[in-house]
Amino acid sequence: MGxxxxxxxxxxxxxxxxxxxxxxxxxxxxxxxxxxPQYFAQYVADGEVDTxxxxxxxxxxxxxxxxxxxxxxxxxxxxTSACGLALMWELLYVASGTRLPITLAxxxxxxxxxxxxxxxxSDSMGARDSGWIQLYSENNQEAYDNYLMSLRIAEHKDVMLxxxxxxxxxxxxxxVENIELIEGEKVKxxxxxxxxxxxxxxxxxxxxxxxxxxxxxxxHAYQRAQAMINSKKVILDVSKEFxxxxxxxxxxxxxxxxxxxxxxxIVLNSSAGTAKGACDLLRxxxxxxxxxxxxxxxxxxxxxxxxxxxxxxxVAVMDKADSFSAMGGPLxxxxxxxxxxxxxxxxxxxxxxxxxxRDVRVEDFxxxxxxxxxxxVDDRPGEIYRHVGVRGVQ
Amino acid sequence: xxxxxxxxxxxxxxxGAKTASLLLADAAFNTGKFVQGFPEYGPERMGAPITAYNRxxxxxxxxxxxxxxxxxxxxxxxTLLTAVDATGGLKPDGGIIINSAKEPEELRPLLDGYxxxxxxxxxxxxxxxxxxxxxxxxPMLAAVVVVSGVIPEDEFLNDxxxxxxxxxxxxxQVIEGNMRAIKRSMREVKGL
Numbered sequence: 001m002g003x004x005x006x007x008x009x010x011x012x013x014x015x016x017x018x019x020x021x022x023x024x025x026x027x028x029x030x031x032x033x034x035x036x037p038q039y040f041a042q043y044v045a046d047g048e049v050d051t052x053x054x055x056x057x058x059x060x061x062x063x064x065x066x067x068x069x070x071x072x073x074x075x076x077x078x079x080t081s082a083c084g085l086a087l088m089w090e091l092l093y094v095a096s097g098t099r100l101p102i103t104l105a106x107x108x109x110x111x112x113x114x115x116x117x118x119x120x121x122s123d124s125m126g127a128r129d130s131g132w133i134q135l136y137s138e139n140n141q142e143a144y145d146n147y148l149m150s151l152r153i154a155e156h157k158d159v160m161l162x163x164x165x166x167x168x169x170x171x172x173x174x175x176v177e178n179i180e181l182i183e184g185e186k187v188k189x190x191x192x193x194x195x196x197x198x199x200x201x202x203x204x205x206x207x208x209x210x211x212x213x214x215x216x217x218x219x220h221a222y223q224r225a226q227a228m229i230n231s232k233k234v235i236l237d238v239s240k241e242f243x244x245x246x247x248x249x250x251x252x253x254x255x256x257x258x259x260x261x262x263x264x265x266i267v268l269n270s271s272a273g274t275a276k277g278a279c280d281l282l283r284x285x286x287x288x289x290x291x292x293x294x295x296x297x298x299x300x301x302x303x304x305x306x307x308x309x310x311x312x313x314x315v316a317v318m319d320k321a322d323s324f325s326a327m328g329g330p331l332x333x334x335x336x337x338x339x340x341x342x343x344x345x346x347x348x349x350x351x352x353x354x355x356x357x358r359d360v361r362v363e364d365f366x367x368x369x370x371x372x373x374x375x376x377v378d379d380r381p382g383e384i385y386r387h388v389g390v391r392g393v394q
Numbered sequence: 395x396x397x398x399x400x401x402x403x404x405x406x407x408x409x410g411a412k413t414a415s416l417l418l419a420d421a422a423f424n425t426g427k428f429v430q431g432f433p434e435y436g437p438e439r440m441g442a443p444i445t446a447y448n449r450x451x452x453x454x455x456x457x458x459x460x461x462x463x464x465x466x467x468x469x470x471x472x473t474l475l476t477a478v479d480a481t482g483g484l485k486p487d488g489g490i491i492i493n494s495a496k497e498p499e500e501l502r503p504l505l506d507g508y509x510x511x512x513x514x515x516x517x518x519x520x521x522x523x524x525x526x527x528x529x530x531x532x533p534m535l536a537a538v539v540v541v542s543g544v545i546p547e548d549e550f551l552n553d554x555x556x557x558x559x560x561x562x563x564x565x566x567q568v569i570e571g572n573m574r575a576i577k578r579s580m581r582e583v584k585g586l
Contacts, residue, residue, distance in 0.1 A: 006423040118435060139458070171458050175432035176419045178454060273456030357435070361459045 014039035023074030026065035063091035073199025082109035096131025101154030118357020261290030278365030405470030410531030513585035533579035
C-alpha cells in the first residue's frame with residue numbers, strides 16, 4: 001500500500017537516493033546545486049547509507065567523479081540545477097559516449113543572464129542533445145517514482161545510457177505535497193544490484209575512454225544513437241514493472257481528457273497540473289479540450305505522440321525554454337516535425353511561457369485554449385511562435 | 395470540509411512565514427488532508443516581503459501556480475498592510491488575520507475599502523513572552539487554525555508537537571515554548 005508522507009520534491013528525491021543507496025554520489029554541496037546533496041550528506045553522517053559521498057569543488061568535477069566511479073563499476077548518482085548543469089556540459093557527453101549508466105536529478109532552473117534562480121527548462125533543454133535520456137516529472141511523486149525507475153532504465157544492457165530526471169525548481173522542488181513512498185525493502189528489490197558487464201575494477205584488464213580514431217568513432221556514435229532508440233521499450237517495460245509494484249502507471253506521456261478532444265496543450269513538468277485545471281474548467285463548459293503531458297523527451301516518442309495528436313484540430317506546444325532559433329522552442333520543433341508524415345495533422349502553434357519563474361496561472365492556459373479555438377475557426381495557425389505571460393505581448 | 399481552502403501568507407524574511415505555511419501543511423496532512431505548502435522565492439533577505447501559500451483539500455490538487463483568490467490572508471507583519479496588496483483577490487466570505495495588538499476594526503482603514511472579516515492576534519508579544527524571541531509564525535499559525543476551522547483544534551494541538559519534532563529535528567529546545575505560544579494564541583485571537 002505504500003507509506004503516506006508529505007515531502008518537498010527535493011526531499012522526495014533525497015529519499016529515493018537513500019533507498020537506492022548508490023555506491024558513489026558526487027555532488028557540489030552548495031548553490032547552484034539543490035538541497036538534495038545536503039539531505040544526502042545527513043544520511044551519510046547518520047550511517048543510513050553506505051555511499052561514498054564526494055563533495056566536489058564544481059559541477060564539472062561532480063560529473064567527472066561520477067564518470068570515474070561508474071567506469072570503476074559503481075552505481076553512481078548526482079544532482080544539480082541551472083548553471084550547475086551548464087558547467088557539467090562537456091562531461092555529459094563523456095558520460096553518454098562512454099555508455100555509463102549514471103543517474104542525475106535535475107531541478108530545472110533558468111540560466112543567467114539576467115541573473116535568476118527561478119524555474120524554467122533552459123538548463124535541461126540545453127542538454128537535450130547530449131545523449132542522456134530525459135524524464136520529466138509533474139510533482140514530487142513523479143520525481144520520486146521516475147528516479148527509482150531511472151537506474152533500471154540506465155543500467156539495462158540494451159541501453160547503457162545516463163538518465164536525467166527533471167522536476168521544476170521551487171514550484172515542486174520546494175513545495176511540500178502528499179506523496180506515497182514505497183517501503184525500503186521493496187525499493188531494494190526493485191532496483192536490484194548493479195552488475196556492470198565491464199569495469200575498471202574487475203577481473204579483466206581494460207581501458208575506458210581512450211582516444212577513438214576516425215576508424216571507430218562513428219560506429220560508437222551510431223551505437224549510442226541505437227541505444228537511445230532501444231531505450232523506449234526499456235522505459236515502457238520498467239514502467240510496467242513499477243506499475244505492478246505500486247499501481248502507479250507511467251507511459252511515454254500522459255493523456256488527460258484527450259480521447260474526444262479537438263484542441264490540446266502539450267506541456268512538461270509542474271505546469272501540466274495547472275493545465276489540467278484549465279482543461280477541467282473548459283470541459284465543464286462543454287469545450288472539447290485536453291492536455292498531453294510528455295514524460296519522456298529523450299528518446300522522443302515520435303510514432304506514439306504523432307498518433308496521439310493526429311485526430312486533433314489544433315495543438316499548442318508549451319516551451320519553458322527558448323531555442324532562440326526564431327522559429328519556436330525545442331519541444332515545439334520536435335512535436336511539429338513528428339507530425340510531418342501524418343496524412344491528417346492538426347495545426348500546431350508554439351507558446352514560450354514561464355521563463356525565469358514567471359508564475360503560470362490557470363488563466364494562461366485558458367487563454368491558450370481560446371487562441372486554439374481561433375486557429376480552428378481560421379483553419380490556419382497564424383503566427384506559430386507566440387508568448388504567454390509576457391507583459392505587453394499578446 | 396469538502397471544498398479546497400487556499401491561504402496566502404505575507405511576512406518578512408526571517409519571521410518564519412514559510413515555516414508556518416509548512417507547519418500548517420504538516421498539521422492538515424496529519425488529519426488526512428491533501429496539502430500544498432510552498433513559498434514564492436524572491437530575493438532572500440532578512441526583512442524583505444515574502445509570500446507563502448497553502449492549499450488544503452480532500453483530493454490531490456494538481457494546480458502548481460500561486461494563489462490569486464485566497465480564502466484567507468495571513469499578515470505576519472502589520473507594516474506590510476501598507477506595503478503589499480494585502481486583501482488583493484481575497485474572497486468576500488473569507489477573512490484576513492493580522493499580527494497586531496490592535497482591535498480588528500482599528501485596522502480596517504488600512505485595507506483599501508475591504509468589507510470582509512478581520513481578525514487580530516498579538517503574535518509578536520506572545521512569541522516574545524512564550525518563546526523568548528519575536529518569531530511570530532507559530533502563534534499566527536494557531537490563529538489561522540482557529541479562524542479557518544481547516545483542522546479540528548484538538549487534532550491540531552495533538553499533531554503540532556509531532557510536526558515540530560519533524561521540522562525541528564535538530565533544534566528540540568524550541569518545541570516547548572512554541573507549544574505554549576500556540577495554545578495562548580488560540581485563546582486570544584480577536585474578531586471571532
